[in-house]
Amino acid sequence: MEQLQVGDVTITWLNGGVTHLDGGAMFGVVPKPLWSKKYPCNENNQIELRTDPLLLQIDGKHILIESGIGNGKLSEKQKRNFGVTEESSVEQSLQKLGLTPNDIDFILMTHMHFDHACGLTKWVGDKLVSAFPNARIVTSQVEWDEMRQPNIRSRNTYWKENWETIVDQVVIFTEETEVVRGIRMVHTGGHSDGHSIVVIESNGETAVHLADLMPTHAHQNVLWVLAFDDYPMTSIAQKQKWIPYAIEKRAWLTFYHDAYYRALKWDDNGEIVESILRKR
Numbered sequence: 001m002e003q004l005q006v007g008d009v010t011i012t013w014l015n016g017g018v019t020h021l022d023g024g025a026m027f028g029v030v031p032k033p034l035w036s037k038k039y040p041c042n043e044n045n046q047i048e049l050r051t052d053p054l055l056l057q058i059d060g061k062h063i064l065i066e067s068g069i070g071n072g073k074l075s076e077k078q079k080r081n082f083g084v085t086e087e088s089s090v091e092q093s094l095q096k097l098g099l100t101p102n103d104i105d106f107i108l109m110t111h112m113h114f115d116h117a118c119g120l121t122k123w124v125g126d127k128l129v130s131a132f133p134n135a136r137i138v139t140s141q142v143e144w145d146e147m148r149q150p151n152i153r154s155r156n157t158y159w160k161e162n163w164e165t166i167v168d169q170v171v172i173f174t175e176e177t178e179v180v181r182g183i184r185m186v187h188t189g190g191h192s193d194g195h196s197i198v199v200i201e202s203n204g205e206t207a208v209h210l211a212d213l214m215p216t217h218a219h220q221n222v223l224w225v226l227a228f229d230d231y232p233m234t235s236i237a238q239k240q241k242w243i244p245y246a247i248e249k250r251a252w253l254t255f256y257h258d259a260y261y262r263a264l265k266w267d268d269n270g271e272i273v274e275s276i277l278r279k280r
Contacts, residue, residue, distance in 0.1 A: 001093060002262045002276050006252060007202025009182065012055040013262050013278075014093035016068025019115055020046035020083025025227045026215070038218035039260075046083050048259040049215065050278070051115050053090060055097070058202070061180050062099060063106040065198055065209055066256050067119030067131070073161065074118070088119050090131075104132045106179055109139040110211035111195045112147040116256070117162040128165045138179055140187045141172045143194025153230065154192065188213060188242075190235035191226065197242065206251035207263070213238055215257040217264060217272075 004011040023045050027035040032045075041047050054065040068088035078084070091101055109116060122131045150158040163170075178184040182202040188195050191212040198209040212226065213235055219225070222239040225232045246253050247266055252274075254263045264275040 001096065002279060004252060004263050004276055006200050006207045007205040008058050009200055009202045010057045011254065012097065014053045014055055015089045016051040016053045016119060017084065017088040018086045019049045019051060019069065020085065021049055023047045028225050028227045030224050035218060039216055049257040050259050052256060054254060054256065056183060059181060061105045062103050063108060063179065063183065064104055065108045066110065066116045067107055069115055070118030070122065072123050090119060101132045102134050104135040107132060107135045107137045108179060108185055108198055109137060110197060111143050111192045112139060112162065113157040114159055114162065120162055121165050128161060130166050130169060135169060136171045137166055137169045138171045138185060140194040140196050141174050142187065143192060144170060144172050146194055188238040190231050190238050191229050193230060206249040207254055208242060208246045208251050209254045210242055211256065216255060217258055217261045220270060
């Protein structure tokens with residue numbers, strides 16, 4: 001498992017599973033001859049997208065960013081449609097670190113789409129239960145409201161199986177919240193109306209997790225936004241704000257979906273100056 005140290009915060013990428021989604025959908029109006037130079041696709045025009053939670057450890061606290069694709073949550077049809085070739089093994093990843101799901105204190109949900117939220121619950125017999133029973137699950141008020149009452153566009157990605165059994169664990173915020181020392185969530189909107197990012201600041205070092213505003217390194221161009229985005233102009237505006245912020249701070253940009261990079265730093269010219277590659 002790849003790790004990154006940001007001040008006092010240790011970040012470890014867990015194995016949350018993998019999807020393969022349509023490249024055109026992931027890059028919106030960008031022509032394939034352009035995006036395919038940055039991020040390869042298979043013969044079905046699908047690109048590999050990890051769903052790997054980030055484990056943050058600081059001050060004895062264990063914090064997840066996202067929850068993975070889950071295990072046993074998808075039907076065979078769903079696996080085929082979403083190109084799932086590997087389900088989550090987050091519990092096994094935690095075991096390698098001497099931890100169990102019971103040790104997780106917080107789960108930071110940037111948004112609650114199925115590929116981020118399926119890992120929140122699991123089947124025990126014929127009953128769905130919380131996969132992380134001791135965790136406080138943090139998401140924005142807007143996201144939590146929409147998940148429970150999705151609109152005609154979002155109802156296919158907000159599933160009751162991912163939230164009904166964890167209602168009592170959810171902690172909501174409006175604009176911004178500091179979860180623990182140096183780790184804060186900021187509501188941005190864009191990809192979904194309630195989408196948030198995570199900013200980590202510790203001992204003069206910074207990491208920014210832009211979640212699905214920038215799901216892969218190939219989405220560096222602020223205009224390259226997803227066809228899945230509910231509010232693409234908001235996504236563009238937020239990328240215009242936070243990518244320069246990260247560059248100015250010499251911050252790490254971390255990824256949940258990227259199949260090639262776990263994290264990287266760009267210089268003022270947009271060139272990669274440091275990176276952590278995913279071990280393949």
